[in-house]
Amino acid sequence: MSGKAFNRESIFGAWMGRAKRAAAIMVLATVCIPWSSGVHAAAAQEDIRVVIFADLGSKYKATVPAVTLKSSGGLSVGQNSGGSFQTWMGLPDSTARFSVDSYRVKVLEGNEAAAIKAAQALQKTNDKPTVFIGSKNGSSVYQVYAGIYASEQSAQAAVQRISSATGAQAEVKGNKHWSTGSYGSEQEANLVRTTIAAAGFDAFTVIQSRGQYAVWVGEESNDSKLLALKTELESKQPRLTLSKVNATQAGLIIRQEAGVTTGSQVMSHYMLSGSDNSKVIVNGGNNGVQVMERSQRTYRGEMEVGMTSGQLALVNEVPLEQYLYSVVGAEVYSSWPDEALKAQAVAARSYALAQGNRFQIGNVVDGTLSQAYNGKSSEHANVNEAVDATAGEVIKSGGKVVEAVFSSNAGGVTADASEVWNSGGEAFASVDSSGDTSAQKGAQEWYHVLLSSGKTGYIREDNAKELEGVTEAGLDKITVTAENTNVRPIPQIQSTVTPIAKAQPGEEIIVLEKVPQSGDYAWVRGPFTSAQLAKSLQGKVTGTVPSSINHLDVTKRGPSGRVLEVEANGSPLKVKYPDMFRSAMGGLPSTLFDIASTGSYTVLGADGATSHVSGTQGTQILSASGSSTSSGNGVIVMNEDRHARVIDKTQSFIFTGKGNGHGLGLSQWGANGLAEQGYDYKKILQHYYKNVDIVKD
Known part of the structure; x- marks a missing residue:
């Protein structure tokens, strides 16, 4: 749909004492429950489900490796039961990170300085870093990861570029683990985890349901690596009883983020394991839930953290x-x-x-x-x-x-x-x-002008005054009222677009027409070169795109006058549906448009036939004193309605239209x-x- 009728940098620093702060964070219990067996149609329920992040293939794709959820009154995690929210866990720290237990790349494991360096190297890449802090071999250790990746193959493909960017020996990690059994409290599970970690293994406390915990060891990407880990575990920890974790088993792996990518704030991080049917529900009460990765917006209702296609899914039910x-x-x-x-x-x-x-x-x-x-x-x-x-x-x-x-x-x-x-x-x-x-109310009008240099552009009416007299063709003249007045490529102020020229007071400027300011109602786009249009057409039209576009013409319109067919060099440009012409032509506001070439014009002959004349061709112009040949920049042509435009030696295309959407x-x-x-x-x-x-x- 159309939007309103309108047109992190990570902080690195403050690191001392982080390991102690991480150790002090209390992690409370939660519950994992499956997604509903089906999403009820919105018409049959009071709530609506809004997908914020998910990989739904061609339907929708917006992914992040993790989400940071926050609420000023603290967060609660639980489930909906009997039409009401049942709290299983409170997060008094008010902020927590959530991700999914899927394929990722372990960049390095080392000290704080090494972690900072690696994270900084990846921060501006597509392989976003996450830094965890934990304990192995009796001391604190920083672990840098990148991604979440949908498959082992895509994670392996990322290893080479990550290693190149960081200089580290990166490796693929995954969601395959060994379990040492179930425990009735987090404290009991933590004792077992600490013992295993002291022997040099990656071990994690996991919440499997209310009051039920487990310790999982390893994070392997395939079964062969998992079996190799078991052999090593049994040789160093022979008293452990190991069982393979069911890949579909829901659970929350409890970890601590070191703060490298979270503004120096150490916080709890929960990795959701299981299949696409797993989820946790996060509620912020009347304060709502703030999603930091969505422009820090705060949402009513509750958030569901789940998994689809191996990627994190975040749904707002409201x-x-x-x-x-x-x-x-x-x-x-x-x-x-x-x-x-x-x-x-x-x-x-x-x-x-x-x-x-x-x-x-x-x-x-x-x-x-x-x-x-x-x-x-x-x-x-x-x-x-x-x-x-x-x-x-x-x-x-x-x-x-x-x-x-x-x-x-x-x-x-x-x-x-x-x-x-x-x-x-x-x-x-x-x-x-x-x-x-009504969209034009209060907007300034602009003069479409021809400068003495042969360039054309637009000057806003409040920056100009009209001069007495007209040109031989009957066109008005203006001059500007201030030094270095901007002459813009379209009738709109664009801070990111360089003006085409500067006009000075006293300079005589020819007015081609007076037009509304480019906005939601009326607009101008371009000029686009042949190369720019050819590039924009790629992938949006069926068939071969011309390497050079000399002529571009609207050849068919619908009941409202919107464009149904466009020909390039005399051949139709085929699109799946007419509205695709908007994106095909460089992102036009609507399909209610006309096209004008800066380098040619169309002549209607006595027999009704039309022909294109380019600005590089000599054209016989009949005047009261006889005929002459005109060729070059700055030639003004005028139609029967006395609408004037300029023809030059360039071959670009200008789109003028109405509407937005x-x-x-x-x-x-x-x-x-x-x-x-x-x-x-x-x-x-x-x-x-x-x-x-x-x-x-």
């Missing part, structure tokens, strides 16, 4: 109406009229309920692939009131909840379903969306405009969605 507090606040401005906010609330609720089990372990994801969801940070009293005022209301067509897609701005007319994804249903048709112009269904800016005109939310929704009823479900 009451649907509270989820909407965040979604509506992220999607539109809280200052908008109440009726616009209510319309957005009903559309967002309908969209969420229509998703069912789309994402396997959740109903929706937290980004615009579903709906923008930023936790409590995007909530506002006005928005919450609008959600509450429409509680339970949804859009239905034919007795079913409509998947009420929406976008930021339709550019004056919404899309027909055939113009977006080739399908949509009876609820979607192209309609007028004149309220979209796919344009199907509700236009957020359009809804704002209609609300300002006095429409209530039901009339707004029934304007944008056809053959529908607004009902309380």
